[in-house]
Amino acid sequence: GRIIIRLTNKEQMKSKFELILKNIFGIANFSFAIESKQDIKILQEDCWNLIKNEKFKTFRVTTQRSEKNYPLTSQQVNEKVGDYICKKLEKDVRPVKFARSGAKQFNRVNLKNPDINCFIEIVDKQAFIYLEKIDGPGGMPVGTSGKALVLLSGGIDSPVAAYYMLKRGVRTDFIHFHSTSPASVGKVKELAKIINKFQLNSKIFIIPFTEIQKEIMAQTPPKLRVIFYRRVMLKIAEAIANKEKYLVLVTGEAVGQVASQTLENIAVIEDAVHPHTNLVNKSLLNKKTTTDKNNRIGVGVYIPVLRPLIGFDKEEIINKAKEIGTYETSILPHEDCCTRFIPKHPETRAKLTEVKEAEKNLNVEKLVKEAIKNYNSEKL
Known part of the structure; x- marks a missing residue:
């Protein structure tokens, strides 16, 4: 297809339009x-x-x-x-x-x-x-492939993951788990605004996570804390995704980058939202839900977790972050909730049976319920 835009003053408007068009997914190329x-x-x-x-x-x-x-x-x-x-x-x-x-x-x-x-x-x-034919970003127009909820940490990876979802036509909103200084929330909002140049606007959900982390630290083995942080994050994100009708969750994980991103740990973490275990109390969602044969309340359909960067090298991710303009903000020295409370020797090969046993000391349903009750959302 072809779209024709007539400029009243091409020479004055050319550079401005070129910058705009290079950020619109679905454009293969354009010419003046x-x-x-x-x-x-x-x-x-x-x-x-x-x-x-x-x-x-x-x-x-x-x-x-x-x-x-x-x-x-x-x-x-x-x-x-x-x-x-x-x-x-x-x-x-x-x-x-x-x-x-x-x-x-x-x-x-x-x-x-x-x-x-x-x-x-x-x-x-x-x-x-x-x-001249000037290359556009390619991809698909944003919004043609549904909408996703991106777990935005404030680091380098998750904004790049959001970029690649946008490129495939998926509209992205963000969820951030907050337990550090207010400056870290400002940093994440700034990242979301930078990403918004590839879409018209977005929403960000801010989840208070300090009390949840304290509970996890008090009730679980130190080596498994990061696993439990991630599992509870996915459970909260899944509940909000169902409530707000997002089709998928998106993370910035890449195999082997940090301790929580080995294949074993990724599998154990994703088990938190596996279709056989994604059952929570109906009061969490305040919406119509379905029940299974044991009359347990389910959150609705299973929400897949997509990881666009799973096979990327760190250098590739850094280069893309620089290209899209998120890198300088991502490296600002504000800790996210996981880096602040990370143990000295985290487990790199977690076993699901061990995690399930340790999880019995946690009232996960209560933690999720409290998080959903206390979250804030903001349009950007």
């Missing part, structure tokens, strides 16, 4: 064009006027026709416009001197690797001419 007529003589003159002040040794003309009733084929347009430009160049007398032979050669056609390419698009009752 001049509008012309289908008449071949007008096309010839307009093409010459567009390129005559450019510096080049070789050129080509590339024509596309969506108007199939046009009397000339694309190749015939290429030949007629190219011949016209060659004749203009001969009269213009702009020879190019080559260093090796000292010989002079006039600007000429080069179909394989030209210095400049004059693009012509012939459409219904008009034509467009331009010299």
Whole structure:
């Protein structure tokens, strides 16, 4: 498909529009064009006027026709416009001197690797001419693939994970678990605002997590604390996702980056929202829910956990964070809730049976209920 935007002052607005269009997913490429007529003589003159002040040794003309009733084929347009430009160049007398032979050669056609390419698009009752195709971000338009809730920590990884979901057309809102200084919340909100340049707006859920962490620290083995932090976070995020009708949860995890991101630990953490265990009290959601054969209240459908960065190297993630503008904010020295309370020797190969046994000391349902009752949400 093609969208045409007419600018009142192209030269003044060009840089502004280029920046905007490079941040809109679903755009493969775009060009700043001049509008012309289908008449071949007008096309010839307009093409010459567009390129005559450019510096080049070789050129080509590339024509596309969506108007199939046009009397000339694309190749015939290429030949007629190219011949016209060659004749203009001969009269213009702009020879190019080559260093090796000292010989002079006039600007000429080069179909394989030209210095400049004059693009012509012939459409219904008009034509467009331009010299450059600028790459857009590609992907799919945001909102065409549903919406996701991103666990936004304030580090480098989760904003990049949100970016890749946006690129696939998934609208993203954010959930942040807060237990440190107010500055850390400000940092996360700033990250969400930076990501919003790829979508119109978003919502962020701020979950108080200090009391939950204290309870986990008091009731579970130190080596498993990070596992329990993550499990409870997923349970809370799942409950809010069901309440707010998000289709998936998204994290910034990548295999092996930190202790909690080994395959064993990822599997144990995700068990917290496995379809056979995603049952919580009906009062948590204040909405219609379903019951199983034991009359336990379920949160609704199983919410998948997606990890767009699972196979990325850290350097790849850092480079993308710099590219999208989140890196400098991510490295500001504000701890998130997990880094502040991380044990000295966290478990890297957690066993589900051991975790389940230790979890008996926690009233997880109560922790989730309190978190949902006390969260704040804000539109950005």
